[in-house]
Amino acid sequence: MVLLVSFLAGPIFGIGLIVAGMANPAKVLGFLDLAGNWDPSLALVMAGGIAMGLALFTLAKRRARSLLGLPMRLPAGTRLDRRLILGSLLFGTGWGLAGICPGPALVLVGAGNAKGWAFAAAMLAGMALFELLERRRS
Amino acid sequence: MTIDWLHFTPAISALGGALIGLAAGILVLLTGRIAGISGIAGGLLQRKTGEIGWRVAFLAGLLAAPAMYRIVMPLPETRVDTGWLVLVLAGLLVGVGTRYGAGCTSGHGICGLSRLSPRSLAAVLSFMAAGFLTVFVTRHLLGG
Numbered sequence: 001m002v003l004l005v006s007f008l009a010g011p012i013f014g015i016g017l018i019v020a021g022m023a024n025p026a027k028v029l030g031f032l033d034l035a036g037n038w039d040p041s042l043a044l045v046m047a048g049g050i051a052m053g054l055a056l057f058t059l060a061k062r063r064a065r066s067l068l069g070l071p072m073r074l075p076a077g078t079r080l081d082r083r084l085i086l087g088s089l090l091f092g093t094g095w096g097l098a099g100i101c102p103g104p105a106l107v108l109v110g111a112g113n114a115k116g117w118a119f120a121a122a123m124l125a126g127m128a129l130f131e132l133l134e135r136r137r138s
Numbered sequence: 139m140t141i142d143w144l145h146f147t148p149a150i151s152a153l154g155g156a157l158i159g160l161a162a163g164i165l166v167l168l169t170g171r172i173a174g175i176s177g178i179a180g181g182l183l184q185r186k187t188g189e190i191g192w193r194v195a196f197l198a199g200l201l202a203a204p205a206m207y208r209i210v211m212p213l214p215e216t217r218v219d220t221g222w223l224v225l226v227l228a229g230l231l232v233g234v235g236t237r238y239g240a241g242c243t244s245g246h247g248i249c250g251l252s253r254l255s256p257r258s259l260a261a262v263l264s265f266m267a268a269g270f271l272t273v274f275v276t277r278h279l280l281g282g
Contacts, residue, residue, distance in 0.1 A: 005168045006192040010199020011206050013161035013173060013244075018207050018214065020154025021147060022243075026217035030145055032273040037142040041151040046247060048155025049162075053252030056163025061253065066170035073170050074253065075240075080260045087239025088246070088261040092268025094231025097276065098220045101243040102175040102236060105229070106197065108216065111204035115218040119229040126233020127180040 001068055014107050020045040023107040025099030032096055155248075162249050165196070174245020175200070176236035239265070 014023075021027040021041055030039035063072055095101050100108065100119050108116025162173035169192060171178075178193045204213055220228065236242040239261050241250060246265075250258020 002169050002192050003195040006165065006171075006195040007199040009161045009165040009173065010196045010201075011203040012164070013158055013196075014200045014203020015207050016154045016157030016159075016161060018154070018203065019157060020151045021214070022154065023204075024214065024216045026219060027145065029219075029273060030142060032269045033277055034139055034270050035274055035278050036140075038139050039142040039145045041145070041147050044148045044152040045155035045158070046251075048152035049159040049248040050155075050251050052156045052159030053162055053248050056159070056167060057249065057252040060163070060166045060170075063167075066166070067168045068170075070170045072166075073172065074166075075172065075250075075255065075257070077257055078255075080257060083238050084240060084257060084261055085264050087235045087237065088264035089239075089268045090231050090235030091239055091242060092235070092265030093272050094228040094233075094235060095243075095265060096269040096272025097231070098218070098225050098228035100218075100228065101232065102179060103200070103242070103244050105232070106175065106179070106200050107203055108218075110201035111213060111216070113216060113218065115220070115222070115225055118222060119225050119232075122226040122229025123233040124179070124183075126230040126235075127176070127237050128183055128233075129230075130180070130234050130237035131183045 002070065005068070013103065014110070016049075017103055017107050020048075022101075023104045023111070025104070025108075028095075028099035028101075028104070032099070158244070158248055159252065162244070162252070166249070172245055172249050174241050174249055176232075176242040177240070177245050180233075180237045235265075 017023045031042035066072060098119060105120045105123055109120045165171055165173045178196055182193050207213055241261055246258040246261040
């Protein structure tokens with residue numbers, strides 16, 4: 001059941017990205033280009049997502065267990081550390097270079113976009129590099 | 139700044155956003171998991187037992203999204219103008235950065251802000267600022 005729900009949430013998420021225009025890197029860069037001919041659309045993606053999310057996450061936060069009886073795995077940390085900020089700055093720089101973030105990267109892979117494949121391969125390599133560095137640290 | 143009215147799609151983008159929020163809400167309410175794509179994909183590389191199946195199922199569904207969309211209508215135009223070399227550099231930065239920052243546009247942007255998490259707010263402000271700055275530098279200072 002958990003697998004089925006996860007599998008069904010995937011395409012709703014992905015179709016949302018396509019409908020929203022997030023899976024089109026040129027549109028994402030149009031949003032990030034404040035000083036140029038600015039396309040504010042992605043602000044509305046955030047607004048729509050958070051409006052829906054706020055309702056559903058408020059319900060989720062009140063529960064100790066999910067509707068399928070699994071423990072709620074909500075992040076508990078509150079500390080604003082250097083890793084969070086520096087990591088996010090690196091991510092934002094990459095996002096600004098290509099207009100692609102992780103979700104849309106995988107949608108582009110699914111759509112058979114060659115540049116999407118190249119980006120996603122590099123992204124996974126970056127994630128693997130992180131795991132490697134983490135393992136060395138511990 | 140000028141507004142690009144030609145490409146501005148407020149209603150359809152808000153609808154797409156709501157679908158993203160719905161998917162994240164379904165996942166958390168039913169399974170207790172956060173729909174953060176970088177966390178789900180990156181977590182696969184940790185090979186923790188019991189944490190593989192749902193991640194693979196979700197990512198398979200996400201990869202299948204364009205095919206499902208095509209059943210109803212043709213996919214909208216996508217344009218990737220970035221050259222191959224910069225694209226690979228960008229991918230690396232996104233991979234490393236989202237793992238160090240513990241989230242991306244979905245995990246921090248949608249799920250985190252919906253949970254009213256201060257950490258996620260700080261992350262979103264950081265990656266947005268870096269994104270705006272990067273595009274300003276590449277498009278307006280370097281003229282790329």
